[in-house]
Amino acid sequence: MTFVHFIHVECQDAGRTIAPERLEQVRQVVRSIPALQRGLFYLPAQARDYYTNDGPSPRLALQLYYARLEELEDTIRADGILQQLAQPSLWQDLPGVKINHQVMYARPFPVADPQPQPDADSPMCAYLVHYPGYAENFNDWLNHYLDFHPQIMHDFPRIREVEIYTRVDWRDAMPWERVEHMQRNRLIFDSPAALEAGLNGPIRHRMRADFEAFPPFHGSNIHYPMLLQELVGKSS
Numbered sequence: 001m002t003f004v005h006f007i008h009v010e011c012q013d014a015g016r017t018i019a020p021e022r023l024e025q026v027r028q029v030v031r032s033i034p035a036l037q038r039g040l041f042y043l044p045a046q047a048r049d050y051y052t053n054d055g056p057s058p059r060l061a062l063q064l065y066y067a068r069l070e071e072l073e074d075t076i077r078a079d080g081i082l083q084q085l086a087q088p089s090l091w092q093d094l095p096g097v098k099i100n101h102q103v104m105y106a107r108p109f110p111v112a113d114p115q116p117q118p119d120a121d122s123p124m125c126a127y128l129v130h131y132p133g134y135a136e137n138f139n140d141w142l143n144h145y146l147d148f149h150p151q152i153m154h155d156f157p158r159i160r161e162v163e164i165y166t167r168v169d170w171r172d173a174m175p176w177e178r179v180e181h182m183q184r185n186r187l188i189f190d191s192p193a194a195l196e197a198g199l200n201g202p203i204r205h206r207m208r209a210d211f212e213a214f215p216p217f218h219g220s221n222i223h224y225p226m227l228l229q230e231l232v233g234k235s236s
Contacts, residue, residue, distance in 0.1 A: 002037070002106040003069045004165060005076070006184065007062040007085070007176070011094040014044075014056035018093045023060070029084045030062065030231050035071035038233030039064050042226035045125050047196040049223060050204055057224040059094055061128065063186070065106065065233070069170065072103060076172035086175050100177040104165035104184060109150040116160050119191035124160070124228045127195055129185040133219015138182065140215040142166065145183070152206050153187060156198040161188040182217075188228060195225055 009018075023043075030039045042061040066072040075082045084090075091097040118124055135141035146164060153162045165184040172178070189195040198204060 001067065001069075003066050003072050003168065004104050004106045005062070005064040005066070005072055005101065006104065006165075007064070007099065007101045008058040009060040009091065009094070010058045010098045010100070012096055013094075016059060016094050018059060018091070022090055022093065025090060026060070026062075026085065027231055029081065030064065033064065033075055033081055033232075035066055035068075035074070036232050037065045037067055039231040040126070040233075041229040041231050042126060042128070043229075045192045045195075045225040045227045047125065047127070047192050047199060047225035049199040051208055052223050054222045054224065057128075057226055059097075061224075061226055069103070069168065073171055076101075076174050078173040080173070082174065098177065100179045101172075101174065102179045102181060102184075103168055103170035103172075105168050107146065107164045107166065109154065109162040109164065111154055111159050111162055114160050117158070117190050119193060122191040122193070125189050125192040125195045126226045126228045127185075127187040127189070127199075128224045128226055129187075129221055130181040131183045131217070131219060131221045132179070132181045133217055134182055135215060135217040137215060141182075141217060144213075144215050148210055149207070150185075152203060152210055153185075155206075156187070156189070156203050157201070158190045158194040159187060159198065160190065161186070182219075192225060192227070 040063040044057040150162050163186045
């Protein structure tokens with residue numbers, strides 16, 4: 001089983017960035033987590049979506065993978081290693097910073113060609129999606145979503161990964177906001193240009209048609225394009 005810890009660092013001023021030396025501090029903490037199986041580090045990207053514009057992406061996001069839930073929870077207890085990321089000085093570049101986090105279960109779905117073929121001088125790009133609301137019948141929601149939606153995502157050109165995340169019960173001692181989004185998704189493309197092409201092509205229209213056929217739910221969904229760096233894992 002794979003459990004994933006999502007951390008989003010947000011600031012109302014989309015023009016604010018985090019100093020390189022503090023970004024490197026974050027990277028060093030992530031790389032030092034003993035039980036970490038995979039660590040993804042995200043910074044804001046630009047990619048126009050035909051259907052949605054959900055505003056600026058988080059100033060920073062992390063996606064941390066563990067084999068066991070207890071190993072993940074060890075990092076966010078009162079003396080856990082991720083308390084190093086709770087130091088206010090680390091986020092001094094972001095006035096009014098807000099950090100939220102959530103633990104979820106990862107469900108990967110195959111793609112036709114998982115081998116990245118990045119554009120020259122361009123990092124790979126992820127599309128982070130979350131559903132903050134609730135479904136009227138969550139079992140019906142999951143059955144429809146897992147049986148139909150990732151199978152459409154599979155057909156995006158230049159898509160390299162598809163994962164869907166569902167909820168688990170978890171505990172922590174971090175000073176961050178706990179969120180309980182009912183579901184998240186993460187797609188990885190070769191570049192921001194590849195993501196934008198997909199978001200404005202025929203597969204995106206098929207996804208929208210399926211979205212309109214979802215079982216009843218409240219709260220819509222939020223989409224963020226993010227530049228991707230793999231700190232720990234397959235390509236690090």
